[in-house]
Amino acid sequence: MPRFSANLGFLWSDLPLPDAIRAAARAGFDAVECHWPYRFDPADIRAALDDTGLEMLGLNSSRGKEGENGLAALPGREAEAREAISQALDYAGRIGCKAVHVMAGFASGPRAEAAFLANLDFACELAARQSAAILIEPLNHYDAPGYFLNSADQAAAIIERAGRGNLRMMFDCYHLQIMQGDLTRLLHRMAPLTGHIQFAAVPDRGAPDHGELDYRHVFAEIDNMGWDRPLGAEYRPVGATDASLGWMQSLRPSA
Structure with a gap:
């Protein structure tokens, strides 16, 4: 039977993050994750996690300036990218979080790939010191036009080139159904490289009980993996x- 993590970037986003963690626990979630927690004191986040017994599964590196969507694949911005990576890993360490999503940003071409690989090497080395993983996530070209990573195969090639054991893919069913489809076969194919799985309805990114994906089937396939x-x-x-x-309740295979 699947277990679920509440992404508090979207769920209970009207509440301060410590209160959102407690709301997720009351609702029966098994874990939490977030986007950018940095305006909250990590001691307050750790207290909420300790109070509820929930684990924070992941958080994102900074998007950068307004209108940006990450820094790690931006040539010439390596110092800022590494500052953002260090910030994310420091915060993660303070709250007991074991994965950081390093956001690539809007970029393309060989120079962007070289910058991304160099920054991921830095991130993985730093993360290894605290037994943490680095995640990279393909995003769809409707929500994030021009984002450097836009397919699971591209992310897999980056992971292979990086050669780091703690670098994994964030497999978001919503993004990858839009970009590639054939989702359950893709899940099985990418399973050895996957560090976390996310989901939402396609195409509206709403709750997963409607849309073009049958999540009862998808969750059962993930369980079978x-x-x-x-x-x-x-x-x-x-x-x-x-x-x-x-x-x-309605989408659990045993329901």
């Missing part, structure tokens, strides 16, 4: 988050 970690609910609720949670 032997995946035993919580799956990240990274969807945009319409209205109050608590009113959107019926899928947690």
Whole structure:
């Protein structure tokens, strides 16, 4: 039976992050994850995690300046990218989080790939010191036009070239159904490189109980893969988050 992680970048986003963690625990989530927690004191986040017994599965490196979507693949911005990576890993260490998503940014071409690989090498070396993983995530070209990573195969090639054992893919079913489709075969093919799985309805990124993907089937396939970690609910609720949670029961394979 699948377990679920609440992505607090979208769920209970109207609450301060410590309160959102507690709301996720009350709702029955097994873990939490977030986007950019940096305006909150890590001691307050750690206290909320300790109070609820939930683990923070991951957080993102900084997007950069307004209008940017990450720094790690931007040639000439290596110092800023590495500052953002160091910030993310320091914060993660303070709250007991074992994965950081290093955001690539809007870029393309060989120079961008070289910058990304060099910054990922830095990130992986730093992360290894605290037994953490680095994640990279392909994003779809409707929500993030011009983003450096846009397919699972491109991310797999980057991971292979980097040659780092703690570099993994964030497999977001929403993004990759839009970009590649044939989702369950893609999940099986990418399983050895995958560090975390996320989901939302396609195409509207709402709760996963509607749209073109049958998540009852997808969750059963993930279970058949032997995946035993919580799956990240990274969807945009319409209205109050608590009113959107019926899928947690209706989509379980045993329901």
